[in-house]
Amino acid sequence: MKAANFEHHEPTSVSKAVSLLESLDEPTILSGGQSLVPMLRFRLARPDTVVDINGIDELDYLHEEDGYLRIGALARHADVADSEVIEARYGSFADTAPLVADPQIRNRGTIVGSIAQADPKGDWGSVLIAHDGEVVARGPDGERTVPVDELFLLPYDTSLDEDELITEARVPVPVEREGSAYHKLKRKTGDYAMAGVAARLIFDDDGRIEDAGIGMTAVDITNARASDAEERLEGERPDPELFAEAGELAAEQSNPESDEHGDASYKERMVEVLAQRALGDAAERAGVIERRAAP
Amino acid sequence: MSSETDDVPVADTEYQHDEDGGPDPEKHHGHGRGGMGEEVKRKEDKRFITGRGNYVDDIKKPGMLHCEIVRSPHAHARIENIDTSRAMDVDGVVAVLTAEDLAAHELATMPTLMDDTQDVLVNDKVKFQSQEVAAVIATDRYIAKDGAEKVDVDYEVLDPVVTAEEALEADAPLIRDELEDQEDNHIFDWDVGDKEATDRVFEEADVTVEEQMEYQRLHPAPIETCGCVADWDPGKDKITVHLTSQAPHAHRTLFSQVSGIPEHKVRIVSPDIGGGFGNKVPIYPGYVVAAAASVVLEQPVKWMEERSENIQTTGFARDYDMTGELAATEDGIIKGVRTDVLANHGAYNAVAQPSKFPAGFFNIFTGSYDIEAAYGSLTAAFTNTAPGGVAYRCSFRVTEAVYLIERMVKVLAQELDMDPAEIRRRNFIQPEQFPYESPTGWNYDSGDYEKALDLALDMADYDHYREEQQRRIEEDADKLIGIGISSFTEVVGAGPGKSCDIAGIEMFDSADIRVNPTGNAVLRVGVQTQGQGHETTFAQIVAEELGMDVENISVEHGDTDTDPYGLGTYGSRSTPVAGAATAVAARKVRDKAKTIAANELEAAEEDIEWDRESGHFHVAGAPDRSITITEIAASAYMHHPSSEEPGLEAVNYYDPPEMTYPFGSYIVVVEIDRETGEVDFEKFVAVDDCGNRINPMVIEGQIHGGLAQGIGTAMMEHVTYDENGNCTGGDFMNYLLPTANEIPNFETGYTVTPSPHHPIGAKGVGESPTVGSPPAIVNAVVDAMAHAGTTHVEMR
């Protein structure tokens, strides 16, 4: 890697990081480096100063607290993959972690960095959408939370300011009769999604869908919510036809582009398929439908 | 030293190991000294596994400078002006070179391996994206890159031509306007076979089938990119270049020709090489620039490519657009094969092939089948894409030929509703037909194709999967099953020198064995390992032939100052050619050892026998009166017979009488997700026959690696360009390589059909899996969907 010159800062606390971000001219935050370093290598990113947050131990956590699953800025993809809390209750997170990039990248890359990167092909944004998640940001004016629907603006662009540090991403702790899943189509390990769909379903005690969340990967300019499909699902009982209809609605709402790996119509069709599969898994994990037969 | 090099060596029948042929990797041959057939652990692995390898980028010299190349963002553009002043102002930048500077040293252009002339740095017109425009020499590589960013180049952007088809259109922009007499983008037409006879067979045939298929542009993508450290010694007027080279001697000759430095003042050292796969056969502009800079600045200069530079500018492979046709009888006897190819050669004709074979060995497209008539034609075109056409883990376009014929056999089987195994069986060249002369002029040495196929069918549980396939179709299951077969034949081991040359130099190879007074030996060879395990397998050949312990033999290669001249390693030629040279040289040593043994044992030479089992020499009829090679080595230096020179060594330059023809049958079973089209490998069986086996474990390793590359080829790899000639597949985010996760469990088996003309009955093997597996995979995918009428699916 032959990056252009930059100044490297290594704060050891959030408050030091925030004051550095405030005082430096156009600083760039470095967490896992799995998106930033490739950009430095191609010199697509040419920051003068880099604020490396890897030494801030207080950001290294992944746990449930006060009704949220809280993901600290230094929680790595691999931490999610290895977590017992995740495995027991967060189907979509457990599905996603081993599908992000490859093992080496998962050891370094962070969930928060991935969300800050706002790559429409990133997986975690869709999971956050499905779970109605939010991020917590610290800046010179203190702390604020930003709901995921207000976060992604454009590819690689969020509504955060340059001097704001995301300290945490979080989603509500699952309730009873809740299930979630993520399905991703990719060419190979280490490749981004051609298409991906995260789904979360909460059922009422009557077995009807009370709340549905669907996030889509790589089929729009940002991670996108399949709101039409969500609406169609709410108030209904789960069955394959309903999920098929929801899949169609999600596909209609997606806006994929053709590329070397597939044309737009194929990707739309894949949104439909992946949404059906994710919804099926979510319903199953919520315990409201039987385990489906293996293919 | 007596010369026996003109004698065609005769196969030593002692090596015709039993043809047990079972898929039993545990099977050992040999005498326990690490000779033929033994699973000796690779000698080279200690340094690789413990991080002590020594690659070009590990070479550091005092005062070493670094070279960064400024590359064109455009695919086709005229250079109006280059301003180097801002770059020269960067602290640490020592020099900026342009075509003009090189011209002053007569280094502005260099010959390609196909006798075309390529700009070292662009003079006038850029012909492909990322072409070399200028070079910055600086005190470290970061500064060199900073400097490169500050070289200001004005371009007049021209319309690019990206595909061969576009290139041959009447109104296509002319790419090579600097060449006299070049009025279009057409390079050459080539054909082979008997057109009339073939046409007649097609007219009279019961059935004909035709399919269009693309063998997409691939890149060998070795894990180590290309690079060099050039070090001019003004005291000796000599240049030493540490180079990522698969062919150090040939490169020395070319270096000398390009630079004008006499050949004995050029030393090429190819240290540890991190994979080559054909990519490190050509000479690249970066090498020339670094060498020129070192001569001018009198300091060592390192140039090391980045990954994207490697993929975007150095030798690609394939890029053949092929039409295949077969003519057959109703019961599936193939009477004729016809093919027409459109070849994209990029901006220069820089294919790396023996010069008399402009389409490489593509004319082996009759494959494993005894076909009455064959005709092939090909047109090659210039385009605004990187030049290349290297033999990426294949023997010069054999991959394309095998893909063509093995796909077509499947197409025919579908048309006739015949089992693809059965149709192969009906058309195979039969064992008793060898040596077999093919309708396109090849002389196959040996083969038993049906045996390999039968073994593969058995290992793959073929009948079971055929039933399962039917069941899934009938039950409308979510996942379909497809079974693909490829029964390929390779042609490897170029020369002979009379027909095969690289830039005029005959494709022989060489071995030099020196046995030391203490009984161990150094073998030097003219080929260069890039992972093939020569340091082990070639030592095994010597161990076998001299009755020595493999531990006592070291193999040296890659240094032109000390190794005998050779043509290098590619096209699976090392064992067929340098391996043969090693055996012949070892036998020469053995002959002399016998003379010494007679002297020591005070017997007549005719009465001395060599016992392969024990490795000892003894007096006929008196096995107790024996002597070991270690004792003989001591004698050679301490009390040599008066009739002989002292010492114990021999050299052989081996010009093979013919090539060798390894073969095999691969069977792939895939499961395809009906909704998403995702392909999973359910079973992957590879049966190879490479004649007598030197080291089964090394062979197994080679097969595994090559199969992985075959999967990459069939499933994901593709150097893509957009319509403006931007290379959109030029890095590992976009040029997809398979990882361990994409690789299924391989089940390997083997049969043994020795080569009758090779001194140890061996054939090449390193490339068989890359050559043989892509059609097996595609055949499997097509097979899964055949019931829906699919006859072809493109790779990638």
Ligand SMILES: Cc1cc2nc3c(=O)[nH]c(=O)nc-3n(C[C@H](O)[C@H](O)[C@H](O)COP(=O)(O)OP(=O)(O)OC[C@H]3O[C@@H](n4cnc5c(N)ncnc54)[C@H](O)[C@@H]3O)c2cc1C
């Ligand atoms: C080969 C490859 C394949 C990949 N495949 C996938 C994939 O399949 N799916 C997927 O989702 N991702 C994939 N990624 C991206 C990977 O997940 C990265 O880990 C992730 O995008 C970035 O996380 P990071 O911690 O490495 O962030 P960095 O690279 O350190 O930073 C990324 C960006 O976010 C900013 N940033 C980082 N942390 C913060 C913070 N706390 N607050 C504010 N801004 C911050 C940085 O300034 C930078 O702009 C892949 C990456 C590579 C190289």
